[in-house]
Amino acid sequence: MIWLGEAREILAWGLILSGSAFLLIGAFGIVRLPDFWARLHAASIPDSAGMILLFLGMAVHSGLTLVTVKLAIIGLLLFLTGPTSTHATANAAFVSGLRPHEGEGLEADEPLESPPATSDPQQERAP
């Protein structure tokens, strides 16, 4: 049964490394994507896949200990606060009048109470 410890180690590090890869992809997306709204979506990759895989990896690595209980509590907290803060950022941008660039042949739906729309300087620069 010696190989069982090895297998757990490999599983844990596989999870941790794939989680880290998603963090890297998220950071890459924030750099590559063209404007605020698109970058917002890249930021939610580390929030979901990166965070979940890293926490699973760390939990497998430490086994059934107090550390895993703490990890679960922190994970739960991040699971709730991550999307909430993303929403707060998006909502603040929207309320202050920043409007997303619409894809070809698409028209934006309007909110019930429409705040004054201003143009996004980043989008004016892009062709």
Next chain:
Amino acid sequence: MKGIVTALVLGSLWLLLSGIYKPLILGFGAGSVLAVVLLMARMDRTDGYVPEWRLKPVAFLAYLAWLMKEIARANWAVTRVILSPRMRLRQHLFVVPVTSRGDLAQVTFANSITLTPGTVTIETEPGRFLVHALNYGDETPGELAEMDARVAATEHRRG
């Protein structure tokens, strides 16, 4: 009464997370617990709003399992967009109807939309959310409608 229960829960959480039983650290813990309980009592006095719960625990766990699958799928989709040499974006701002009536279910739905990469809830309005999609396709509204139906299935129907 509610304050005592909150203090007990917060106190045991502190002991579990800190694991250091020196008078100074325990004092910090007691102080923080007291401050939080007082703050919560004050917030209750100013708005007195009680969130509606209406949760079916088993259905909620089943929903979480389904959500994990959705998160995996959506992560893969956005990862492909980011890593493709020519990023094909089709950004769109659109309205998603919301069936759930309880506060908890609505928060769950809004957070689930944001948690699945590619869609972010921007504005919450009575009975509808304003959602932004990175790569909007014909199937996007259907997927969100399915999520809405699954969230609505986790709450009790009443009132």
